[in-house]
Amino acid sequence: MMFGKSHDTYKSLSSKEKKRLLKEKQKELGVLQREVFEKQIPTVLILEGWSASGKGKILGKIISQLEPRHYQVYSAKLESIVTRTRPLIWYFFTKLPVKGKMVLFDRAWYTPVFERVLDKHNEEEWADKINRLEAQLVDDGTIVMKFFLDISKKEQEKRIKELEENEDTSWRIVDKDWENHHQYDKRKKLASKFFEMTNSPWAPWHIIDNEDKYDGVLELLDIMLQTFKQALEVGLPTTLREDIPVPLKETPYLADVDLSPVLSEEEYKEELKKEQEKLAKIQNILYRKKIPVVLAFEGWDAAGKGGAIRRLSWALDPRGFDVIPVAAPTKEELNHHYLWRFYNELPKVGHIAIFDRTWYGRVMVEKLEDLTDKKRIEQAYNEINEFEHVLTSWGTIVLKFWIQIDKEEQHDRFMARVNNPEKQYKITDEDWRNREKWNLYEDAINTMIQKTSTKKAPWVIVEGNDKKYARIKVLKTIREALEKEIEK
Amino acid sequence: MMFGKSHDTYKSLSSKEKKRLLKEKQKELGVLQREVFEKQIPTVLILEGWSASGKGKILGKIISQLEPRHYQVYSAKLESIVTRTRPLIWYFFTKLPVKGKMVLFDRAWYTPVFERVLDKHNEEEWADKINRLEAQLVDDGTIVMKFFLDISKKEQEKRIKELEENEDTSWRIVDKDWENHHQYDKRKKLASKFFEMTNSPWAPWHIIDNEDKYDGVLELLDIMLQTFKQALEVGLPTTLREDIPVPLKETPYLADVDLSPVLSEEEYKEELKKEQEKLAKIQNILYRKKIPVVLAFEGWDAAGKGGAIRRLSWALDPRGFDVIPVAAPTKEELNHHYLWRFYNELPKVGHIAIFDRTWYGRVMVEKLEDLTDKKRIEQAYNEINEFEHVLTSWGTIVLKFWIQIDKEEQHDRFMARVNNPEKQYKITDEDWRNREKWNLYEDAINTMIQKTSTKKAPWVIVEGNDKKYARIKVLKTIREALEKEIEK
Numbered sequence: 001m002m003f004g005k006s007h008d009t010y011k012s013l014s015s016k017e018k019k020r021l022l023k024e025k026q027k028e029l030g031v032l033q034r035e036v037f038e039k040q041i042p043t044v045l046i047l048e049g050w051s052a053s054g055k056g057k058i059l060g061k062i063i064s065q066l067e068p069r070h071y072q073v074y075s076a077k078l079e080s081i082v083t084r085t086r087p088l089i090w091y092f093f094t095k096l097p098v099k100g101k102m103v104l105f106d107r108a109w110y111t112p113v114f115e116r117v118l119d120k121h122n123e124e125e126w127a128d129k130i131n132r133l134e135a136q137l138v139d140d141g142t143i144v145m146k147f148f149l150d151i152s153k154k155e156q157e158k159r160i161k162e163l164e165e166n167e168d169t170s171w172r173i174v175d176k177d178w179e180n181h182h183q184y185d186k187r188k189k190l191a192s193k194f195f196e197m198t199n200s201p202w203a204p205w206h207i208i209d210n211e212d213k214y215d216g217v218l219e220l221l222d223i224m225l226q227t228f229k230q231a232l233e234v235g236l237p238t239t240l241r242e243d244i245p246v247p248l249k250e251t252p253y254l255a256d257v258d259l260s261p262v263l264s265e266e267e268y269k270e271e272l273k274k275e276q277e278k279l280a281k282i283q284n285i286l287y288r289k290k291i292p293v294v295l296a297f298e299g300w301d302a303a304g305k306g307g308a309i310r311r312l313s314w315a316l317d318p319r320g321f322d323v324i325p326v327a328a329p330t331k332e333e334l335n336h337h338y339l340w341r342f343y344n345e346l347p348k349v350g351h352i353a354i355f356d357r358t359w360y361g362r363v364m365v366e367k368l369e370d371l372t373d374k375k376r377i378e379q380a381y382n383e384i385n386e387f388e389h390v391l392t393s394w395g396t397i398v399l400k401f402w403i404q405i406d407k408e409e410q411h412d413r414f415m416a417r418v419n420n421p422e423k424q425y426k427i428t429d430e431d432w433r434n435r436e437k438w439n440l441y442e443d444a445i446n447t448m449i450q451k452t453s454t455k456k457a458p459w460v461i462v463e464g465n466d467k468k469y470a471r472i473k474v475l476k477t478i479r480e481a482l483e484k485e486i487e488k
Numbered sequence: 489m490m491f492g493k494s495h496d497t498y499k500s501l502s503s504k505e506k507k508r509l510l511k512e513k514q515k516e517l518g519v520l521q522r523e524v525f526e527k528q529i530p531t532v533l534i535l536e537g538w539s540a541s542g543k544g545k546i547l548g549k550i551i552s553q554l555e556p557r558h559y560q561v562y563s564a565k566l567e568s569i570v571t572r573t574r575p576l577i578w579y580f581f582t583k584l585p586v587k588g589k590m591v592l593f594d595r596a597w598y599t600p601v602f603e604r605v606l607d608k609h610n611e612e613e614w615a616d617k618i619n620r621l622e623a624q625l626v627d628d629g630t631i632v633m634k635f636f637l638d639i640s641k642k643e644q645e646k647r648i649k650e651l652e653e654n655e656d657t658s659w660r661i662v663d664k665d666w667e668n669h670h671q672y673d674k675r676k677k678l679a680s681k682f683f684e685m686t687n688s689p690w691a692p693w694h695i696i697d698n699e700d701k702y703d704g705v706l707e708l709l710d711i712m713l714q715t716f717k718q719a720l721e722v723g724l725p726t727t728l729r730e731d732i733p734v735p736l737k738e739t740p741y742l743a744d745v746d747l748s749p750v751l752s753e754e755e756y757k758e759e760l761k762k763e764q765e766k767l768a769k770i771q772n773i774l775y776r777k778k779i780p781v782v783l784a785f786e787g788w789d790a791a792g793k794g795g796a797i798r799r800l801s802w803a804l805d806p807r808g809f810d811v812i813p814v815a816a817p818t819k820e821e822l823n824h825h826y827l828w829r830f831y832n833e834l835p836k837v838g839h840i841a842i843f844d845r846t847w848y849g850r851v852m853v854e855k856l857e858d859l860t861d862k863k864r865i866e867q868a869y870n871e872i873n874e875f876e877h878v879l880t881s882w883g884t885i886v887l888k889f890w891i892q893i894d895k896e897e898q899h900d901r902f903m904a905r906v907n908n909p910e911k912q913y914k915i916t917d918e919d920w921r922n923r924e925k926w927n928l929y930e931d932a933i934n935t936m937i938q939k940t941s942t943k944k945a946p947w948v949i950v951e952g953n954d955k956k957y958a959r960i961k962v963l964k965t966i967r968e969a970l971e972k973e974i975e976k
Contacts, residue, residue: 059807309557313556319563322560
C-alpha cells in the first residue's frame with residue numbers, strides 16, 4: 001500500500017512563503033532542463049491521478065519555466081491509447097522523446113489499468129510488460145519519472161461539483177468522472193496493488209498528495225529536481241531485471257546447415273504458382289480475422305532476400321502489406337531508442353509488414369563495426385525478445401528468415417554482379433569488406449539465432465545456395481505458419 | 489463529359505494474346521520503375537472508380553513486377569480520409585512519396601466528392617484546391633497519374649451480386665455498395681462534372697473502361713508506360729495555373745517601421761500578467777470550439793523569438809499547444825516536397841501550433857544561400873499562399889510574426905552574448921555571416937512580406953528593439969485575433 005504516506009515538508013509554511021518557493025523551484029527546474037538538454041539525456045514524465053486531481057494545473061506549473069522547444073505534452077484520450085489496431089505499447093513507444101528532450105504523458109501506460117479496459121492482458125502480464133518497457137528506456141539512458149496525484153474521495157466530490165458549477169469548466173465533467181468517483185475505494189485498492197507491481201528501483205512511483213494548492217506541486221518539483229541532479233551527477237540507475245523467459249526453439253548453427261537442396265525449373269514454377277495462390281487466399285482470411293503479421297528477412301549480402309521478398313509480395317493484395325527496407329539509421333532515428341523506428345512500422349491488424357533487414361542489425365553490423373556501446377549490444381538480445389514478445393502476445397504472427405549461402409556461392413554471385421553492367425550498382429566496396437569478416441559475422445549470427453529463436457518468433461534458416469529452392473521454402477514456411485494460426 | 493470514350497486497341501485480340509501482352513507490359517513497367525527510381529523521380533498514382541469496378545485486382549496487376557521496396561499502397565477508409573481533425577489535404581500530403589518512390593492511392597482526394605461527404609467546401613472550391621495541390625506536386629517534380637475505373641450500371645449489379653454470392657468475398661459487400669449502385673446515374677453525372685473541373689494538362693484524368701478482364705488493365709499500363717517514358721525523356725509538364733487570388737493586407741516595409749516604442753518594467757509586468765490571464769481563458773474556449781491555431785515566428789538572429797514564444801507558452805495549457813522548432817531540413821525532409829514537414833506538424837482542432845522559424849525559410853535562407861533551384865523559389869510565394877489558404881479556409885487562425893530589430897541593436901545583442909559565458913553557445917559564426925548579408929536579407933524579407941501578407945494570414949511586424957514591448961505586442965496581437973474569431 002503506497003497511499004497515505006504523509007508529506008509534511010511544506011505544511012507549516014505560509015501561502016506566501018510557498019508561492020515564493022514554487023517560483024524558485026520552477027526556475028531551478030528550467031536551469032536543470034538546459035543542462036539535461038546539453039547532455040542529451042531524454043526524459044519521460046508520467047502523470048497519472050484521480051479524476052479532478054489537478055493534472056492539468058500541475059502540468060502548467062511544471063512547464064512554467066521550461067524551454068518550450070525542448071518538451072512535448074501528450075494528453076491522450078483513452079480511445080487513442082487503447083487503439084486496438086496495434087499493441088498498447090506502440091502508442092507510447094512511437095512518442096518517446098529524442099535525446100535531450102522531455103515528453104510529459106498526461107496519462108500513460110498505466111491508464112488502461114486504472115480505467116480497467118485491459119482485455120487481452122491480465123494485470124500481471126501487463127505489469128511485466130511495463131516494467132520491461134521502463135527498464136528498456138532507462139537502459140537506453142532515459143530518465144523515467146512517475147507521479148500519481150492523490151486526493152481523498154471527499155475532496156474529489158467537492159472538486160467535481162465545483163467544476164460542474166462553473167460555466168467555464170462544466171463541459172470538462174462527464175458521466176465517467178462521477179462513475180470513477182463512485183468506484184473510488186475499489187479503484188484505490190486496484191491502483192495500490194498495481195503500484196506495488198510496477199514500483200521498480202529504476203522507475204519508482206511517487207504518490208503526490210495534491211489536496212493543497214502548493215504542497216503537492218512543491219513535493220513533485222523536489223522529486224524532479226533531485227532526479228535530474230542525480231542523473232547529471234551520478235548517472236542513471238542500473239536496471240536489474242531478469243531476461244524475459246521466452247521458450248527457445250532449437251535451431252541449427254549455420255555450419256550445420258546442408259546447402260545442397262535444389263529445385264528444377266519445372267518444380268519451381270509449379271510450386272511457386274501453388275504457393276502464391278494459397279497465400280493470396282490466406283491473406284484474405286487474415287485480413288478478416290484481423291491478425292497482424294511481421295515477416296523479417298536477414299541474410300548474407302547477395303543471399304537473395306530481395307528476390308524472395310518479390311515472389312512473396314507478388315502473391316499478396318497490395319492493399320494489405322508493406323515492404324519496409326531498413327538501411328542505416330537516420331540522425332533522427334539515432335536520437336531515439338533503436339527499436340523506435342521499428343515500432344513506427346508495426347502492421348495494423350490484418351496487415352502484413354515485410355522487413356527487408358531488421359532490428360537484428362543491432363547485433364550484427366552494429367556489433368561488429370563497433371557502432372554502439374558494447375553493454376547496449378549485450379542487452380539487445382533480451383530487448384529484442386521483449387519486443388517480439390510484445391508483438392506475439394498481442395496476436396501478431398512473427399517469422400524471421402535467415403537466408404544462408406556459403407562463402408563460395410557469395411563469391412560467384414558477387415562476380416556475376418561485377419560482370420553484369422546492369423547489376424554492377426548492386427555491389428559495393430562495403431560488400432567486399434563485409435565478406436572479409438565472414439567468420440566474425442558467422443559467430444555473431446550464430447549467437448543471435450541461438451539467443452532469439454523463440455517458439456513464438458522463430459528463426460527459419462533458409463538453404464539459399466539454390467535461389468529457387470530458397471524462394472519456395474520461404475513461401476511454404478509462411479503459408480504453413482499462417483494456415484496453422486487460422487485453424488486455431 | 490469524359491465517360492464513354494471507346495478504347496478499342498486490344499478488343500479484337502484473343503485472350504491468350506492479351507495475356508501475353510499483359511506480362512510484357514508488366515515487365516516493361518518494372519524496368520521503367522527502376523529508371524524512375526534511379527532518377528529519383530517521385531510518382532503519385534491515384535486510383536478511383538465505381539464500387540466493384542475492380543480496383544484491387546488492377547492494383548495487383550500494376551504492382552506485379554514492381555520492386556516492392558520502392559512503392560507503397562494506401563488504401564484508406566473514408567473515415568480516415570475525412571478525419572475532421574485536420575484539413576482534408578493533410579491526410580494525403582503527409583503520405584506523399586520520397587524521391588524515386590511511388591505511392592498508389594486506392595481512393596484519394598477525389599473520394600470525398602464521389603462519396604459526397606464534403607461539407608465545409610463546395611465542389612468548386614475543392615476542385616480548385618485539388619488542381620493547386622496537383623500542380624504543386626508536378627512543380628516539385630512528381631509524376632501524377634489519375635485513373636477512374638468505369639463499368640456500366642448493369643455490370644456493376646452483376647459484380648456486386650457475384651461478390652455477395654461467393655462466401656470468400658461476401659464480407660466485402662456492404663450496404664453502401666448497393667446504395668452507390670442505386671445512385672449510379674446521379675453519381676455518374678457528378679463525377680463527369682468533377683472530372684472536367686479537375687482535368688488539368690499537368691494531371692489529366694484517364695477513364696478506364698474496366699469491363700473486360702484485360703482491355704482495361706492493358707490500356708492503363710499503356711498510359712503508365714507512356715507517362716514514365718515521357719517523364720524520363722522529355723521531363724514533366726509545365727503547370728500553368730494562376731497565382732491563388734488571396735486578398736493582400738497592407739503591411740509596411742521594414743525600413744519604415746518605427747523601432748522606438750518601449751515599455752517600462754512596471755508597464756511590462758502589468759500587461760504581461762493581464763494578457764497571459766486572458767489568453768489562458770481564450771485557449772479554453774478555442775479548445776471547446778475546436779478551432780485550430782497556427783502561430784509562425786520569424787525574425788533576425790537575436791531578435792527575441794525565443795523569449796516571445798516562452799512568454800506565450802507559459803500562459804497556455806500545455807496539453808493544448810506544441811512548439812515546433814524548425815531547423816535545416818533532414819535528409820528525409822529534403823526528399824519530400826518542402827511543405828511536407830510542415831503538413832506533418834499541423835495542429836489538431838482546438839490545438840495551437842507555435843512554429844519557431846517556418847516554411848518561410850524557403851524564401852529567405854534557401855534563396856540567399858542558393859540552396860534551392862531559383863525557379864522553385866519563385867514559385868514558393870504562391871505555394872505558401874496556397875498552403876496557408878488550405879489552413880485558413882478550413883477554419884485555422886493563422887498569424888505570422890516578423891520580429892524586427894535594427895542592425896545596431898543586433899550588434900549589441902551579439903556582443904552581449906559573446907561576453908556572457910552562459911550565452912556564448914547562442915552565437916555562432918553563421919550568425920555573423922548572416923549579418924554581413926543584412927541588406928540582401930532585408931530585400932528578401934520585404935519581398936516575402938509584401939507577397940504573402942494576406943488578409944486571412946497576415947504578417948505582423950513587431951517592433952523588437954525593446955524586448956518588453958515586443959513580447960507584449962505579440963501576446964496582445966494574438967489575444968485580439970483570437971477574441972475576434974471567438975466572437976464571430
